[in-house]
Amino acid sequence: MKGNWLQNIHKTPLRGGGGGKLPLNEYLSSNTSNSSWCDNLFSRTIVNMVYQPIVDHVSRRAVGHEALIRPQVNGVPVRPDEWFREAFARRRSVDADVRVLKMAVTDMQLGHELSRLMLFVNILPTTIVDFDRSFLHVLEFLFRNGLCRPEQLVLELVEFIPFDYHLLTLAESLHNLRSFGIRIAIDDVGASGANLNALVQLQPDFVKLDRTLVQGVSKSRAKQDLLSCLAAYVDSTDSIIAEGVEDAADLAAVQAMGISLSQGYYWSPPLPFSSLPDWHRQTEGSDF
Secondary structure, X not given: OHHHHHHHHOXXXXXXXXXXXXXHHHHHHOOOOOOOHHHHHHHOEEEEEEEEEEEEOOOOEEEEEEEEEEEEEOOEEOOHHHHHHHXXXXXXXXXXXXXXXXXXHHHHHHOHHHHHOEEEEEEOHHHHHHOOHHHHHHHHHHHHOOOOOHHHEEEEEOOOOOOOOOHHHHHHHHHHHHOOOOEEEEEEEOOOHHHHHHHHHHOOOEEEEOHHHHOOHHHOHHHHHHHHHHHXXXXXXXXXXXXXXXXXXXXXXXXXXXXXXXXXXXXXXXXXXXXXXXXXXXXXXXXO
């Protein structure tokens, strides 16, 4: 059963999306507005997955990977945020979230030893608030068949689009997911007051600091003060992930604040799955 499921995943037509380097309105303007429009768009979409390591500063070893999509429409790269916005607008965002989750789990299954590390998968909060049955069934299938361990999976809440939801409702839905053993991360913390409020209300397992706060932090006292306050609030050095670390000076600065995890081009760009074993061997001396 497991083998057939893994073999068939990538044959399933993609039914969700966002946008990118090609403005989607250019594509949309050349298509009719009838109900078959969305299927036509996604039938011409190729989705590739790449993975960026999340590294522990002390051990200099990866503790997980963030799964990132790289969609193309008619061969032209499209930004994931715009592509997912369009999926949401066409009521296909749950399908998109399910598809990305399946693809990421499939890759990690092929990676054997890599599957013991955490897997961060982006998800729209609306999928969780609605607690869509199709998404729940996929999770149950993954766990029941040993394709993914609940403690390995970290659902990373992203806000590609503005949402109108009550944080207490979202917190209740997250409680249901956590009953599986799944962990939760909030992306881009510090980018807006809204996700600072979510940080207070949702009490995530991981806090991912927005790259605009991290890049150049070594030269900015204001950024240092803000990150220090966030680190003190979270009060757990292994629960904060500094995104967008690109040089040794910024890495040293976040380390000095007690932040022990980071991701960014200093460590590695997002890589295709096939390149991850070589990265681990060269960076860590790990034999994957």
